[in-house]
Amino acid sequence: MTDWGTPLTDMRKAAPLVQCMTNYVSMNIMANVLLAAGASPAMVHAEEEAAEFAGITSALAINIGTFSGHWLRAMEASARVAGERGIPWVLDPVAVGATSFRNQGSTALLKLSPTIIKGNASEVIALAGIGAGISAKGKGADAVHGVEAAIEPAIELARQSGAVVVATGPVDFVTDGSTHYRIANGHALMPKVTALGCALGGIMGAFAASGTPLLQGTVSALAYYGLAGELAAEGAEGPGSFALRFVDALSQIDAEMLSERAQVTSA
Numbered sequence: 001m002t003d004w005g006t007p008l009t010d011m012r013k014a015a016p017l018v019q020c021m022t023n024y025v026s027m028n029i030m031a032n033v034l035l036a037a038g039a040s041p042a043m044v045h046a047e048e049e050a051a052e053f054a055g056i057t058s059a060l061a062i063n064i065g066t067f068s069g070h071w072l073r074a075m076e077a078s079a080r081v082a083g084e085r086g087i088p089w090v091l092d093p094v095a096v097g098a099t100s101f102r103n104q105g106s107t108a109l110l111k112l113s114p115t116i117i118k119g120n121a122s123e124v125i126a127l128a129g130i131g132a133g134i135s136a137k138g139k140g141a142d143a144v145h146g147v148e149a150a151i152e153p154a155i156e157l158a159r160q161s162g163a164v165v166v167a168t169g170p171v172d173f174v175t176d177g178s179t180h181y182r183i184a185n186g187h188a189l190m191p192k193v194t195a196l197g198c199a200l201g202g203i204m205g206a207f208a209a210s211g212t213p214l215l216q217g218t219v220s221a222l223a224y225y226g227l228a229g230e231l232a233a234e235g236a237e238g239p240g241s242f243a244l245r246f247v248d249a250l251s252q253i254d255a256e257m258l259s260e261r262a263q264v265t266s267a
């Protein structure tokens, strides 16, 4: 049986530098989440410097949540550098499907071979559909589809892109196109805190930069994140206190606890 705790130990040993090109909503929580987990965040997105910084980072997280033209150019340049260096980069196509700019931007980034594509169910369905000419959308950044509806699109997207694809929701689905996992850890308060999904993109980058095989590290990252949600919900009075407790929980979970409480099934 796979030990889902070891990737957390590996990530903390590596304490990887993660370059985050992420939306304005998520910057603070993403940085705090990465610090609490044991990684080192840097929010570097300017067109003048992002690609240069991609030359020294250990992982890159790209999130289109509040992007615009100059952001997209900086993202493409940074993703190219990540590809040349062989470091992992994560694409979070927030609200893809909602506008043609998001569809074009996501398609351009997809061509640069992300290591991991992570979205909620609606985003995975929309991104997979663009290539096939199928139109689908969520409710802005929030999902309206269940994860089950994203499974076939996720597998197809993984096969076509070569990325590990993650569809998040009450039970997360992860696939590299041939091997699939479901992760049941998590709590219903998680989607009530904005940008918690975005911050997860940074965590996935950190796990992917730590020497663990990609699929195993991604599954472990999801179980770790969901477990933090479960622990944070104990005693939380609502989304506000939950968010604070969530960051605390990320720092408190150790490899042993994660091994014991990870709810992972191969699918």
Ligand SMILES: Nc1ncnc2c1ncn2[C@@H]1O[C@H](COP(=O)(O)OP(=O)(O)O)[C@@H](O)[C@H]1O
Residues within 6 Å of the ligand: 119, 120, 121, 141, 142, 143, 168, 169, 170, 171, 172, 185, 186, 187, 188, 189, 190, 191, 195, 196, 197, 198, 200, 222, 225, 226, 229
């Ligand atoms: N209803 C739920 N129950 C348990 N965990 C959830 C639920 N919805 C989302 N999550 C968890 O919240 C995190 C963010 O997922 P999600 O809300 O789907 O992303 P986004 O914020 O990008 O829309 C993931 O770790 C996911 O497992």
Ligand SMILES: Cc1ncsc1CCOP(=O)(O)O
Residues within 6 Å of the ligand: 023, 025, 026, 065, 066, 094, 141, 142, 193, 194, 195, 196, 197, 198, 199
């Ligand atoms: C609300 C919002 N609007 C643009 S980006 C963003 C944050 C989305 O965060 P998440 O994808 O984690 O829900």
Ligand SMILES: [Mg+2]
Residues within 6 Å of the ligand: 092, 094, 119, 120, 141, 197, 198
């Ligand atoms: Mg999201």
